Amino acid sequence: MTTDYDPIAEQYKRSKLQPWRMYIESFTLMSMIGDASGKTVVDLACGEGFYTRMIKQKGAAEVLGVDLSRGMIELARAQEAKQGWGIEYQVGDIRGLTIGVEKDLAIPAYLLNYSRDRHELAAMCEGIARCLKPGGRFVTVNCSPLLNFKTAPSYRHYGFETQAIGDFREGMPITWRFFLDDGAFEIENYFLDDSVHDEMFRSAGFREIRWHRPRLSPEGVARHGRDYWRCFMDHPPIAAVECIK
Secondary structure, three states, X not given: OOOOOHHHXXXXXXXXXXXXXXXXXXXXXXXXXXXXXXXEEEEEOOXXXXXXXXXXXXXXXXXXXXEOOHHHHHHHHHHHHHHOOOXXXXXXXXXXXXXXXXXXXXXXXXXXXXXXXXHHHHHHHHHHHHOEEEEEEEEEEEEOOOOOOOOOOOOHHHOEEEEEOOOOOOOEEEEEEEEEOOEEEEEEEEEOOHHHHHHHHHHHXXXXXXXXXXXXXXXXXXXXOHHHHHHHHHOOOEEEEEEEO
């Protein structure tokens, strides 16, 4: 995983407020999670705690946020100090992570797309599986392994652009450039197709695997109209998946 989030932590936090992230990304993830009441949850690659806080607000009994970036965890802990949700945050790398008590649910949003090859992906999937009880679920949204980013359209309309670097292959870098009012920042993902993901999920011990297209919220339609979202929904740069251990 090569993107260093420490210097861009504050910018990445603000990028979560872009409309597509609220009306498609968040809506998709939370719809798939469903009722979180009483669940124990681990948010892997939690960043500054955006979804960690949201899942706690949805009634989760216990929530742990883990991220590799110390800068992100500092932002998350600062929010916790102000709001007092009772969320625990820790710095950690999922590839070697052990959290003690297994959880009901893992929500590793935008984690798997940092795997540069199938070996790193396998290590991440095994780390997720270690965090879950038998029968536990992991639900995520990620940079899509179903889209050919070499031929993808422009997403500048939504506040970001993607660029595939080099030949179309396993491990191909994909740069995401986010545009904010005070400038832009970049993160780098890597391409591994859905068949590689499926293989690593099953190898890690997940017995049910379901891929989903992103969903557009009714509020997003009401605020912007369907035509505004057409390019994104016809060529979605993100995909959702849920697996059961």
